Amino acid sequence: MIDDSNMIKDSDMKKLSAEEVGEGVAAEAAYSKWNGARAKKVAKVVVINALIVLVALIVIFPLYIMIVTSIKSFGEAMYFSWWPAHPSLAAYKYVLIPTEESKYLGMNLPRSLLNTLITVVPGTTVGIFTSAASGYILAKFNFTGKNVMFILLMSALMIPGVIMMVPLYLIYAKIGWVGTPLPLIIPAMFGTTGLVFAFRQYMYGIPNELIESATLDGAGRFRTMLSIVLPLARPVIVAHWLLTFMAGYNQYTEPLLYLTDSRWETVQLTLSRYAQTIGVSNMPVVMATAAISMFPLVVLYVSAQKFFAQGIMAGSLKS
Secondary structure, eight states: OOOHHHHHHHHHHHHHHHHHHHHHHHHHHHHHHHHHHHHHHHHHHHHHHHHHHHHHHHHHHHHHHHHHHHTSOTTGGGSOOSSOSSOOOHHHHHHHSOOHHHHHHTOOHHHHHHHHHHHHHHHHHHHHHHHHHHHHHHHHOOOTTHHHHHHHHHHGGGSOGGGGHHHHHHHHHHTTOTTSSHHHHTGGGGOOHHHHHHHHHHHTTSOHHHHHHHHHTTOOHHHHIIIIIHHHTHHHHHHHHHHHHHHHHTOOHHHHHHOOSGGGOOHHHHHHHHHHHTTTTOHHHHHHHHHHHHHHHHHHHHHTHHHHHHHHHHHHHOO
C-alpha cells in the first residue's frame, strides 16, 4: 500500500525546486540586465570623457606651440620641435624692454597694454552699471510705453554693427574724436542692448518682496538698486564684465579705424604690426607678444572663475 503522505511530500518538493529554479533564472536575468545597463553607462562616460580630453587637446595645442616657439631661438623656430634644445627668454626681453629697432618701428608693448586698459576698463565698468540699471528698470518698474521701448531696444539687435561704422566715423570725425580713445570709451559707457536684455531677464527672478521691504524701510529706488538688487546680481555682473572686457580687449577693427595716433595704439594693433613687420624674420618675438597679450585675460579669468561660473549658470536658470 502506497503512503499518500509521502507522495504529497515528494510533489511539494518538486514544486519548491521548480519555484527555486525559476527564481534563480529570474535573478540571473535581472543581474545580466543590470550588468548590461551598467556597462552601457560606463561606456558612455568613457566616450564623453575621451571627447572632452580630445577637445581640450585641440584647444591647448596651439597655446603650447605659441609658448614653445616664444622660447626658441630664431634658427630653431624655422622648424617644428616639441621643445627647444636651448630655451631662451630673449624674445620676451626684446618685447618688454624697448630696443632701438622697436623704437624705430614705433612699437612699445607695455605702453600698448596700458592704452588698452585705459580704453577698455572705464567704458566696460560704467557700461555694465548703466546696463544693469536699465535692466532693473525694465524688469521691476511699470510705466507707459515700457513694452514698446523694450521692443524697439530688442529690434536694435537686428542691425549689424558694420552698417553703423561709416556714419559713426563721420560723426566722430566731425566732433574731433578721431585720433583719440574717446570713440572707444564714451559709447561703451551707455551699455549694449544685449547686456540690458541679460540683466532684465535675471532681475525678473529677484523677489518683489525684497524691493517692497526696502521701500517700507525708507530706501529710495536708487538706494534699493545699490543695496539690494546689485549685490544679488553680483555673479551676473562679474561674468558680463569679464565677457565685455575680453571683447573690448580683443577689439581690432575699431581701434584701427579711430586710433590714428600711434601713441594710443592698443595691444591688438601692436601685435598686428609685429606680425607684419618682423613676423617672418623673427617668429619667437611675435609669439612672445601674443603670450604677453594673453596674460591679463588669463589672470582675470582665473581670479574670477567662481563668479564667472555662477553668473553663467544663473543667467541660464533665470527666466
